[in-house]
Amino acid sequence: MTKPPALEARGITKAFPGVLANDHVDLRLAQGEIHALLGENGAGKTTLMNILYGLYQQDEGQVFIGGQEVDIHSPNEAIAHGIGMVHQHFMLIPVMTVAENIMLGVEPRTARSRWLGFIGQLDYRRVESRVRELSSQHSLEVDPTALVQTLSVGAQQRVEIMKALYRQARILILDEPTAVLTPQESEELFQIMRSLAERGTSIIFITHKLKEVFAVADRITVMRNGQVVGSTTPEQATEQQLASMMVGREVLLRLSKAPAHPKEAVLSLENLSVNDDRGQKAVREVTLRVRAGEILGIAGVQGNGQTELVEALTGLRPIALGQVRIGEKTLKETSPRQIMEQGVGHIPEDRQKRGLVLRYSVEDNLVLCTYYQRPFAKGLIIQHEAIEENARRLIEEFDIRTPSARTPAGTLSGGNQQKVIVARELSRPIKLLIAAQPTRGLDVGSIEFLHRRLIEQRDAGYAVLLVSAELDEILALSDRIAVMYKGEIIDTLPAEQATREEIGLLMAGVGGHKTSPARQPVEVN
Amino acid sequence: MSNHNDFEKTSPWGLFLQQLIVPALAVVTALVLGAIIMWATGNDPLVAYRGLLDGAFLKKRALSETLVATTPYIFLGLAVAFGFKCGLFNIGAEGQFYIGQLAAVWVGYNVHGLPAILHLTLALGAAIVAGAIWSGIPGYLRAKLGSHEVINTIMMNYIAIYLADYLVGLSGPMRDPASSAPQTPAVDASAQLPRLSELPALMASPVTRFTAALLVAVFAFIVVRWWWQQRGNSLRGWRNPWVVGLISAGGLGLITYVFLSSLNRIGGPFTDRADRLHLGFFLAILVAVLVWWILEKTTLGFEVRTVGASPEAAEYAGISIVRNFVLAMAISGGLAGLAGGVEVLGLERNVKSFFSAGYGFDSIAVALLANNNPLGIIPAGFLFGALRNGADLMELRAGVSKQIILVVQALVLMFIAAPVIIRKLYRIRAIREEGVQLTRGWG
Numbered sequence A: 001m002t003k004p005p006a007l008e009a010r011g012i013t014k015a016f017p018g019v020l021a022n023d024h025v026d027l028r029l030a031q032g033e034i035h036a037l038l039g040e041n042g043a044g045k046t047t048l049m050n051i052l053y054g055l056y057q058q059d060e061g062q063v064f065i066g067g068q069e070v071d072i073h074s075p076n077e078a079i080a081h082g083i084g085m086v087h088q089h090f091m092l093i094p095v096m097t098v099a100e101n102i103m104l105g106v107e108p109r110t111a112r113s114r115w116l117g118f119i120g121q122l123d124y125r126r127v128e129s130r131v132r133e134l135s136s137q138h139s140l141e142v143d144p145t146a147l148v149q150t151l152s153v154g155a156q157q158r159v160e161i162m163k164a165l166y167r168q169a170r171i172l173i174l175d176e177p178t179a180v181l182t183p184q185e186s187e188e189l190f191q192i193m194r195s196l197a198e199r200g201t202s203i204i205f206i207t208h209k210l211k212e213v214f215a216v217a218d219r220i221t222v223m224r225n226g227q228v229v230g231s232t233t234p235e236q237a238t239e240q241q242l243a244s245m246m247v248g249r250e251v252l253l254r255l256s257k258a259p260a261h262p263k264e265a266v267l268s269l270e271n272l273s274v275n276d277d278r279g280q281k282a283v284r285e286v287t288l289r290v291r292a293g294e295i296l297g298i299a300g301v302q303g304n305g306q307t308e309l310v311e312a313l314t315g316l317r318p319i320a321l322g323q324v325r326i327g328e329k330t331l332k333e334t335s336p337r338q339i340m341e342q343g344v345g346h347i348p349e350d351r352q353k354r355g356l357v358l359r360y361s362v363e364d365n366l367v368l369c370t371y372y373q374r375p376f377a378k379g380l381i382i383q384h385e386a387i388e389e390n391a392r393r394l395i396e397e398f399d400i401r402t403p404s405a406r407t408p409a410g411t412l413s414g415g416n417q418q419k420v421i422v423a424r425e426l427s428r429p430i431k432l433l434i435a436a437q438p439t440r441g442l443d444v445g446s447i448e449f450l451h452r453r454l455i456e457q458r459d460a461g462y463a464v465l466l467v468s469a470e471l472d473e474i475l476a477l478s479d480r481i482a483v484m485y486k487g488e489i490i491d492t493l494p495a496e497q498a499t500r501e502e503i504g505l506l507m508a509g510v511g512g513h514k515t516s517p518a519r520q521p522v523e524v525n
Numbered sequence B: 001m002s003n004h005n006d007f008e009k010t011s012p013w014g015l016f017l018q019q020l021i022v023p024a025l026a027v028v029t030a031l032v033l034g035a036i037i038m039w040a041t042g043n044d045p046l047v048a049y050r051g052l053l054d055g056a057f058l059k060k061r062a063l064s065e066t067l068v069a070t071t072p073y074i075f076l077g078l079a080v081a082f083g084f085k086c087g088l089f090n091i092g093a094e095g096q097f098y099i100g101q102l103a104a105v106w107v108g109y110n111v112h113g114l115p116a117i118l119h120l121t122l123a124l125g126a127a128i129v130a131g132a133i134w135s136g137i138p139g140y141l142r143a144k145l146g147s148h149e150v151i152n153t154i155m156m157n158y159i160a161i162y163l164a165d166y167l168v169g170l171s172g173p174m175r176d177p178a179s180s181a182p183q184t185p186a187v188d189a190s191a192q193l194p195r196l197s198e199l200p201a202l203m204a205s206p207v208t209r210f211t212a213a214l215l216v217a218v219f220a221f222i223v224v225r226w227w228w229q230q231r232g233n234s235l236r237g238w239r240n241p242w243v244v245g246l247i248s249a250g251g252l253g254l255i256t257y258v259f260l261s262s263l264n265r266i267g268g269p270f271t272d273r274a275d276r277l278h279l280g281f282f283l284a285i286l287v288a289v290l291v292w293w294i295l296e297k298t299t300l301g302f303e304v305r306t307v308g309a310s311p312e313a314a315e316y317a318g319i320s321i322v323r324n325f326v327l328a329m330a331i332s333g334g335l336a337g338l339a340g341g342v343e344v345l346g347l348e349r350n351v352k353s354f355f356s357a358g359y360g361f362d363s364i365a366v367a368l369l370a371n372n373n374p375l376g377i378i379p380a381g382f383l384f385g386a387l388r389n390g391a392d393l394m395e396l397r398a399g400v401s402k403q404i405i406l407v408v409q410a411l412v413l414m415f416i417a418a419p420v421i422i423r424k425l426y427r428i429r430a431i432r433e434e435g436v437q438l439t440r441g442w443g
Helices: A045-052 A075-080 A098-103 A124-138 A153-166 A183-198 A210-216 A239-247 A306-313 A336-341 A351-355 A384-397 A414-426 A444-459 A471-477 A500-507 B012-040 B045-058 B062-085 B093-110 B116-145 B149-168 B196-202 B206-231 B241-261 B280-297 B299-309 B311-316 B321-348 B359-369 B377-398 B403-417 B419-426
Strands: A007-016 A019-029 A034-039 A060-065 A068-070 A083-086 A171-175 A202-207 A219-224 A227-232 A265-275 A281-291 A295-299 A321-326 A344-347 A432-436 A463-468 A480-485 A488-494
Touching: A007 A045, A019 A034, A019 A045, A019 A060, A019 A227, A034 A045, A034 A183, A034 A210, A034 A239, A045 A171, A045 A202, A075 A083, A083 A153, A098 A124, A098 A153, A124 A153, A124 A183, A153 A171, A153 A183, A183 A202, A183 A210, A183 A500, A202 A210, A210 A239, A219 A239, A227 A239, A239 A444, A265 A306, A265 A463, A281 A306, A281 A321, A281 A463, A281 A488, A295 A444, A295 A471, A295 A500, A306 A432, A306 A463, A336 A344, A344 A414, A351 A414, A351 B311, A384 A414, A414 A444, A432 A444, A444 A463, A444 A471, A463 A471, A471 A500, A480 A500, A488 A500, B012 B045, B012 B377, B012 B403, B012 B419, B045 B062, B045 B377, B062 B093, B062 B280, B062 B299, B062 B321, B062 B359, B062 B377, B093 B116, B093 B149, B093 B321, B093 B359, B116 B149, B116 B321, B206 B241, B280 B299, B280 B321, B280 B377, B299 B311, B299 B321, B311 B321, B359 B377, B359 B403, B377 B403, B403 B419
Parallel strands: A034 A202, A034 A219, A083 A171, A171 A202, A295 A463, A295 A480, A344 A432, A432 A463
Antiparallel strands: A007 A019, A007 A060, A060 A068, A219 A227, A265 A281, A265 A321, A480 A488
16 A cells, blocks of 8 residues: 555535435545446436536545545646546537647647737647657547547547546546447447556546446446445456446346247338438438347447438338338328327437427326327317326336326436336337337336336237347347448348347448448548 | 425425416516616606506506506417417517407408397407418418528518508508598497497397306306316216206306396496496406416317427427427417407407507517416416506606606516526525427527
């Protein structure tokens, strides 16, 4: 015990009206350590990080950096203490170059400009050479002259890390950094993290994915309900243990699932093409079939046309070319409502914007798609009692945790919001369920619930189309896996033959029966 | 899970009171600030507010005149609020109000020989349709082409105002050739919406009285039966909604008949020939309740509100945004047109050139003050009516410019628009509510 810890938090307590977000939290980050902070949404990870980064003030407790007690009142002070943070959503300006983004807020001026006072000339050359220097030091590949908007997501993340290093961060906080990456990109990030740690940078790595913790962390701290429930190392812990620590009870990490017994095709796509908002082809000649009693998983990194595909199937976006058949009927200029009435349920990708009216009560959200049908309305007049009764039943059946049926949906936790949507869609007479990124941002407990529910639906003879960027989810649930890359389905594999590596490569556009050399991933470095 | 249990703890009544706190304090604070301004400019605020009070309520016929001014505020406030509920900003209430007046007066003096009830309905109907068309055009342009309704309703205001000036003006086709002033002919007696002072003469015959009482009874039956069913009271025995409805209908019909028979003995506004309070005020309250009912209790209202609260979610749920944009704008304009019709048929009885009164623009403030709640628009409209009506006497008594009332109105609005000021000032906690986003950017 020679060196003091890089950062230590003692007894951090932070209360928000009605919530104790951090309850006497202790955290010790050793010099050059990768410390995983594990916990479900709402466990208090982000609050703790925001306190360390100066965005909030703790009510109680102390923070030490290198053994010295510090008071951090703003991000600027945090940066001055050598703390850098990479947010889950990047804080980059797309139309500026990497160098411009990196120097934003700490712009250096050329020597001559000192004579001119505050109207100085920006010293791009100094930034660029410093970036190149850091680049080679930490094996962070970043081209300082590239425009941020031309970079891949992985490269943008490297710019964010570079931003922190440029400000001489010795402590790096990474908030859910892998949420937007392909498996291969995540692996690259882990290598960068290891190399940074070797050179003495201490890293706090926030995540809720257990596999990643084992891949990269030196130490693990688990939080639940604002408290630290334990601290351990990857050697001592098992996935099962960590999962139960996070959730507070035993969880099934792998769902047992019987073999599928697919029957007739419920959804058939024939050479379907769809344009995005700018009129560019986002979905290219996709041909697919989803049969009753099976789950077809569409894997792919976000932004490869999945959103547009789902929107076209649900009537939210026009079909440019090709054919969609649901059951026996061919869709043509069909409204969302007509498709719904054909027996299609839809768990939309953006649950807060599309899936729910956040200001509406839970009970109103539960009839959002059926409010005009009996028994919820007779003619024009809404039957409030039937809506209440429906809410009572579904809240019970789907275990929606809400203070009351009249609570605005926007005040529920993410998992419970998703339960409201699932309950609503499954309570309608449907034969096809389209689930787009159904567990994004949800905690382990809710994910388990949703996965079980999807498999139950499959076993009950529904056709399920699952679109997800989470490879583990696709592998755990699907009976067949289609991989989407740049708007095309580049391969479809039976789940039992698919390996993680193979799908990961396909997601990056490598391999597949439809790939040509021209479609290799483009990355500007 | 969630710790926001406030919804459980607060009763609906408590929630209702909570919603009233900010507007009420906004009004009080604005009046206090208005007093400070008057005092700072060398006037006596106490004399001024005493004048305002007398002019608005206490003087002879003051309350009637306040209610006369309240009437268009309620209709127009409802019009603006209905648009807001769908996420649309109808700035064109003023223009639709004009168009409604023109349509009503045209039917009023051109159509002859109809029974009063039919002629009146036809004239009011014409006002509604004209207003609905006037606002439906911007609504359609917004829905189909995405051109912003704020711009188009403003433009439609200009068209309406100058069209009215032309039609009624010196060489206009609607000008009354028999009059030297630029104004239309007066509407036929059969198209007049009665003033209270005209009621005793109209209700002289027992047959008319009976018909009126019958109408009230039928209406009461429908409303009470529905309400009783909604409340979910025990449906057996005498608590059966049919029975309750019939009892209430009979009772109210009887009361109406007796009331109409004794108008002369009641006196007050019923016998004062100079009192201008007309049935439009009572119609406005009925319409406010009707609008509330449509918004809260019908699928049509659910769709309108959903589009207003989240167009993306509405689209997902299969609710047509195009249809609801057009519909909400048309209903909004219809209400504004009705305001014009009521104003002409109940109060003015003809349309004069340059008749602008600015009601349409003030009503945006009325809707905001009421937080777009149709029932809240009644007190909000009343406040604006009182301020408008009391301002003259305030000016006369205290020598302050009556424009100070506009300052007070503006302050009220400012506090409503920035409730944080009021909350900080009086240390009230924010409550979550189903508010409405006012605008969503341009196009």
